[in-house]
Every structure is written in structure tokens, then in C-alpha cells.
Amino acid sequence: MTRRYWLVLIAALGIALHYRNPVRATVKRAYANVRAFDMPTAGMYDAIWASLLGGFYSRVADEVAATCPSGTVLEVGSGPGRLGVRLARSAPRLNVTGVDLSPEMVELANHRAAEAGLPGERVRFKVGDVGALPYADGRFDGVVSTLSLHHWPDPALGLAEIHRILKPGGEARIYDLGHWLWLPANSDSRLDRLATESPFGGGEVEVVRWPGPVPAFVLLRLRRN
Ligand SMILES: C[S@@+](CC[C@H](N)C(=O)[O-])C[C@H]1O[C@@H](n2cnc3c(N)ncnc32)[C@H](O)[C@@H]1O
The missing domain is CATH 3.40.50.150 (Vaccinia Virus protein VP39)
Structure with a gap:
């Protein structure tokens, strides 16, 4: 791999590490929302x-x-x-x-x-x-x-x-x-x-x-x- 690819890979890893907690929290919230049929899930369920x-x-x-x-x-x-x-x-x-x-x-x-x-x-x-x-x-x-x-x-x-x-x-x-x-x-x-x-x-x-x-x-x- 060239030096450029290594830099891109390291930058991507850095970004993923930096945002891992907010991303995890968002996924957790979305999952709880789907399970509990809260908005927007309730509205989506009704409409679709x-x-x-x-x-x-x-x-x-x-x-x-x-x-x-x-x-x-x-x-x-x-x-x-x-x-x-x-x-x-x-x-x-x-x-x-x-x-x-x-x-x-x-x-x-x-x-x-x-x-x-x-x-x-x-x-x-x-x-x-x-x-x-x-x-x-x-x-x-x-x-x-x-x-x-x-x-x-x-x-x-x-x-x-x-x-x-x-x-x-x-x-x-x-x-x-x-x-x-x-x-x-x-x-x-x-x-x-x-x-x-x-x-x-x-x-x-x-x-x-x-x-x-x-x-x-x-x-x-x-x-x-
Ligand atoms: C897939 S929806 C079906 C809604 C509706 N009966 C219909 O046919 O469109 C399942 C519903 O069951 C409700 N539900 C899930 N667990 C329940 C529980 N323990 N007691 C009462 N309702 C519950 C959910 O909140 C959700 O509104």
C-alpha cells in the first residue's frame, strides 16, 4: 500500500474512534425506539x-x-x-x-x-x-x-x-x-x-x-x- 492509503486508513480509524460513543448511542436509541413503537416508529408503522x-x-x-x-x-x-x-x-x-x-x-x-x-x-x-x-x-x-x-x-x-x-x-x-x-x-x-x-x-x-x-x-x- 502506498503512503497515501495508509494516511487515509489512519484518518478513517481516528474518526471512527472519535465518534464511536455518539454513534453507539444513536444506534441504541434507534433500536429502543423501534422496539417501543415510539415516534417516529409509531407514525412510520401507521403510514407504511x-x-x-x-x-x-x-x-x-x-x-x-x-x-x-x-x-x-x-x-x-x-x-x-x-x-x-x-x-x-x-x-x-x-x-x-x-x-x-x-x-x-x-x-x-x-x-x-x-x-x-x-x-x-x-x-x-x-x-x-x-x-x-x-x-x-x-x-x-x-x-x-x-x-x-x-x-x-x-x-x-x-x-x-x-x-x-x-x-x-x-x-x-x-x-x-x-x-x-x-x-x-x-x-x-x-x-x-x-x-x-x-x-x-x-x-x-x-x-x-x-x-x-x-x-x-x-x-x-x-x-x-
Ligand atoms: C405491530 S404493532 C400492531 C398494532 C395493531 N394491533 C395493528 O394491528 O396494527 C404491535 C403493538 O403491540 C404493542 N405492544 C407491545 N407489547 C405490548 C404489551 N406488553 N402490552 C400492550 N401492548 C403492547 C406495541 O406498542 C404496538 O403498538
Whole structure:
């Protein structure tokens, strides 16, 4: 190598060493942001991902309204509120409460509900953790969740909490990505075991084909006795 290349290499190393801490801190912050769905991740998720899933949310809203046409449904991990608002609109006798760990997502969801002209009695979103749901026992007629289960640090605790806040006879419908989308925990056998070991004592696992014939999602159905 010529002397010039050595100088460039040494200068590059010097710059990398000098800026290593700020770069590391920025990468760490960005990663925490993505994991916590803070802004800008919440806004990006809403604009890019969730906006593509309109057909899926319509289908889920129809399925929830068919099994729980009136009363109050809790949406766990409600994100930017696209499903909750759709559900409140399509099922006029059903009120929707959404809960999400990310304050930014909750803000987006409440903004969406206000823009849709839905009053707080029909649909509202608040900050909360599925592992410690801020509601009394037996408060809800149904529970729905989409694409959130794989984020829960302790899914068993999440199911126990969902069981606690459901009324006897109420159904929880938990939709998530299929196991072949890098989520081995969502295989039929593992979801089946999760349900069996939960206070529900068992559940049903179904493949959900959307869009078209693509088996992109899985549904875990649980009923409280
Ligand atoms: C991929 S987003 C899905 C959002 C929405 N359900 C949808 O289908 O667009 C996952 C959501 O789950 C929320 N979440 C993750 N862990 C959670 C927890 N422990 N309790 C409540 N919400 C949680 C995240 O904040 C995020 O909004």
C-alpha cells in the first residue's frame, strides 16, 4: 500500500474512534425506539404497514362483531387504532377500548377516533401493559388483538390477564403473523400448548388466509368458561 492509503486508513480509524460513543448511542436509541413503537416508529408503522392491512382489519372487525355484537370489547396492543375505529364504526352496539404500551401509538389512535367523529364512549385508547391490564375482573364481553402477541415479553402472563378481564362466556381472538414469518413461537403446537397451560385450559388455533390464499396469519381463539 502506498503512503497515501495508509494516511487515509489512519484518518478513517481516528474518526471512527472519535465518534464511536455518539454513534453507539444513536444506534441504541434507534433500536429502543423501534422496539417501543415510539415516534417516529409509531407514525412510520401507521403510514407504511398498517395502511396496507385495511382488508385484514375489515375482516377481523366483521369476525369480532359476529361473535360479540354488543357490549364492550378490549383491543390489546391496539397500535394506531385502525382496527378499533373500524370495529366501532361497523358494529354500532359495540364499544371499543384499546390498550397499548406505547403512548405515541395511543395518541395516534385517539386522534384517529376523534377524526372519525367517534365519541369517547364508543372508542377510546389508553396506555397499558397486557401483563398488568388496568381493568377489573370480568369487565369485557370480548377481546381482540392483532400482530401484538409476538411483542409480549411474557405471553403466558398476557393470556392470564386476558382471562381475568373477560366475562364468563366471553371470547378472545388473538391474531398474529404465521410461524413461517420467522416466528416459531406461533406454530400450531406452541400456541396450542400456550392455550392449554393458560387459565383458559385450551383454545383453537386456525390459519388465516389473507391476502387471498396466503396463510400470512394465525388466529388463537380462547373462551372463558
Ligand atoms: C405491530 S404493532 C400492531 C398494532 C395493531 N394491533 C395493528 O394491528 O396494527 C404491535 C403493538 O403491540 C404493542 N405492544 C407491545 N407489547 C405490548 C404489551 N406488553 N402490552 C400492550 N401492548 C403492547 C406495541 O406498542 C404496538 O403498538
